Amino acid sequence: MKPLLFIMGGAGNNFYQLNFLHKKCGEDFFISEIFYNQKLQSILGHTIKKPLLNLPEKKCNSFIFLLYLSIFLNDLILMKTLRKSLFTLFDTTNFKMESIFKPKIFFGYFQSSRFEPFHCHFNSKIFLDKSYMPKKDKLVMHLRGGDYLDAYNSKSIKTNMPLPTIDWYTKAVEAALDRDCSINKIKIITDDKDFAESFCKELFDSFNLDYFIVSESFDSDLSTLMSARKIIIYNSTFALMAAESNKFLDLAVISHYMENKSISLDLKNKSIFI
Numbered sequence: 001m002k003p004l005l006f007i008m009g010g011a012g013n014n015f016y017q018l019n020f021l022h023k024k025c026g027e028d029f030f031i032s033e034i035f036y037n038q039k040l041q042s043i044l045g046h047t048i049k050k051p052l053l054n055l056p057e058k059k060c061n062s063f064i065f066l067l068y069l070s071i072f073l074n075d076l077i078l079m080k081t082l083r084k085s086l087f088t089l090f091d092t093t094n095f096k097m098e099s100i101f102k103p104k105i106f107f108g109y110f111q112s113s114r115f116e117p118f119h120c121h122f123n124s125k126i127f128l129d130k131s132y133m134p135k136k137d138k139l140v141m142h143l144r145g146g147d148y149l150d151a152y153n154s155k156s157i158k159t160n161m162p163l164p165t166i167d168w169y170t171k172a173v174e175a176a177l178d179r180d181c182s183i184n185k186i187k188i189i190t191d192d193k194d195f196a197e198s199f200c201k202e203l204f205d206s207f208n209l210d211y212f213i214v215s216e217s218f219d220s221d222l223s224t225l226m227s228a229r230k231i232i233i234y235n236s237t238f239a240l241m242a243a244e245s246n247k248f249l250d251l252a253v254i255s256h257y258m259e260n261k262s263i264s265l266d267l268k269n270k271s272i273f274i
Contacts, residue, residue, distance in 0.1 A: 002028055004060060004068045005106045008035040011127050011218070012237025015244075016111035016262065018055075018122040024106075030060035032068070055126060072105050111237060111261050118262040124226065124245040128219055134227035136248055138183050139176050141169070141232040142225065142239035143199060145192025161235045162257055169203050171274050172232045172253040177207075179251050180230070185210040187228075189221045189239070233258055243267055 005021045007014055014036075021029050060068070075088035079097050090097040091108030143164065177183055186209055190196040196213050204211050215221050225231060225242030230251040233239040235258065243252045244267055252271040254263075259273045 001104055002030050003104050003106060004030045004032060004064070006035050006072070007031050007033050008107070009109065010238060011124075011222075012239070012241045013109050013111070014127075015122065015124055015241035016109060016237060017106070018126075019118065019120060020110035020115055020262075021106060022121040023119055029058070030064060030068075031055065031058045032060055032065055034065070034069075068105055072107065075099070075105070113260050113262055115262045118244070118264045120244045120264060124222060124241045127222060133223070134248065135224060137187050137224065137228045138180065139186045139230045139232070140224055140228035141173070141186055141188050142234070142236050143169075143188055143190045143192075143196050144234070144236045144238075145190060145195035145199075149192070149195065162255075164199070164234050166199070166203055168234060168255065168274065169199075169232070170206070172234070173203075173207060173209070175253050175272050175274065176230050176232060176251065183209070183230075185212065187211075187224060188213045188215070189225055190215050237261065 003021065003025050005017055007017060009017075018031075071087055075085040079085050079088075079090060079095060083097070085097045085099045087099050087101055087103060088097075088105040088107055089099050089103040091106075091110050091112075093109075096108075145164075149163070173186070186204075188196055188200060188211055190213060193213055193215065196215075200211055200213065214224060222238075222242055225239055226246050227248055228246065229248055230253070231239065231243050231246070231249065232253045233243060234255045240254075240258060240261060240263070243249060243254075244264055249267075249270055252267060254271050254273050256273055263271075
């Protein structure tokens, strides 16, 4: 029986799940998108970036799905009652559990440093509908708002990620400018333009930089991040996967929170952690 990966979360999460499964099983695994539908994403309070559509050969058929789903549900009951799992490896925010037997089902994120070393087999181009045109901007900053901010105001949504601060982003921009004093503008990628406008107005009040909030679509955001020379990343696996897939990158300024993720040696060698 081939292992099965339940795809879940946003595109950045999918990127780490797929690369972990490839490291674990090679090309020999299935995926299911049942936990990656828009209605469930909305219930979980996730920002919906884009469904995974570009790996049709990996998708399991209905018979295989029903078989694996029955095993998974049995393991889920066992985990919640007896703290044991027979065939499912769990790695979610709230549940982390090894299986008693060799795992056949994978449910979770698999992106923490315990899963290092990280190897980028599935480049983030798998999420793009067509070939992107590299822009090669000198500096691009990712600023996450949206569902991430909502999680702090909701009793039903849990997050262990820190809120963005002006202080951290000030230090990050300064680090990028120290590396290249010729930078005179910065592009902002965000999932929350209203939040980004107010945040950047305060942030760049003390910098002699022009800033542009350029987010228009999933494809354009990913393409911009994938071709930047320098990237600032605070709390986003979406931005981190773009950095891992970026062939032009010479510097990433990354938060200590994201340093705890599974990061390739190549990216670590190009990074400053603040």
